[in-house]
Ligand code: ADP
């Protein structure tokens with residue numbers, strides 16, 4: 001399992017050069033993308049998630065070119081955006097069920113099973129009837145992971161997922177991600193060094209749209 005990002009650049013219409021020749025090779029496990037606000041993390045993640053096109057460069061996943069074959073890649077991709085909105089007046093069970101329909105899980109019995117398993121896995125089964133509007137930040141983010149896992153992705157992209165969570169919820173969230181990363185590529189963006197140090201087997205530091213360092217967290221973090 002391998003994601004290859006080859007020389008990706010992106011300039012927005014307003015002239016901001018958000019990505020300037022990013023190249024990375026990412027394998028199974030948790031990969032950390034560290035960088036300050038405005039570094040280009042979200043742009044890169046949206047680009048990998050095929051929600052936005054780069055101006056130049058290539059991205060491939062297991063030899064699949066993600067722009068030539070967007071549908072194939074979307075089948076194996078899960079994405080938790082930085083600003084993940086939920087319908088406050090819906091329960092997690094009902095919303096997840098709707099999202100499962102959109103993902104093409106048309107068999108009702110199968111869908112019920114998938115929803116049940118995901119709510120259980122993200123520790124939300126007990127509160128499945130509660131409206132999302134009363135969820136804490138950590139619960140919402142775990143729900144965000146549940147929806148991202150609907151299609152059983154091989155590649156999970158999570159953009160600054162723990163902003164605003166307290167330390168306990170953050171740990172809980174990261175334990176969940178670590179479990180997922182045992183058989184998935186997980187790309188985690190954050191501006192918190194410690195998160196990456198503890199969790200990721202590989203990392204890159206980006207700034208102003210460029211990779212300035214990449215390697216193993218424990219080796220790199222000594223240098224910064
Ligand atoms: P981040 O914390 O990742 O930098 P922002 O708060 O900057 O996120 O961006 C939130 C949303 O606003 C994103 O969808 C991003 O694409 C968009 N955005 C950010 N900067 C600009 C900008 N200068 N012009 C237009 N849209 C922007």
Ligand code: ADP
Pocket residue numbers: 012013014016017018035036037038039040041042043044
């Ligand atoms: P990060 O996620 O690291 O905070 P972003 O990818 O959100 O960085 O932003 C990188 C740069 O691109 C910033 O200068 C931001 O303002 C700009 N930007 C992001 N989205 C847009 C957009 N939709 N339109 C214009 N500029 C944007």
